[in-house]
Amino acid sequence: MIFRSIGLFALAALLEIGGAWLIWQGVREHRGYLWIGAGVVALGLYGFVATLQPDANFGRILAAYGGVFVAGSLAWGMVADGYRPDRYDVIGALICLAGVGVIMYAPRG
Secondary structure, three states: OHHHHHHHHHHHHHHHHHHHHHHHHHHHOOOOHHHHHHHHHHHHHHHHHHOOOOOOOHHHHHHHHHHHHHHHHHHHHHHHHOOOOOHHHHHHHHHHHHHHHHHHHOOOO
């Protein structure tokens, strides 16, 4: 179940960050409405994927996803835009991912 949850977080990050990036490209880089539309579709799919998490608590899922979003955004910037995070970016992302682990996977009675 943990591996399924991690996979869903990764897919959600791909869709949300990718969707926002597509809209950014469409507007800021003047690539047009097709890019913007693809971004809107990806963002809509992100909202759907989040509902597939095994945990039924909306607040917990979205709070934990925030940490995934932080780390995923830095990774996306590295791959798509050539961004090079500094050590503080990396440390911050690791702290966020540790928070995800605590929020989502700590034993609860």
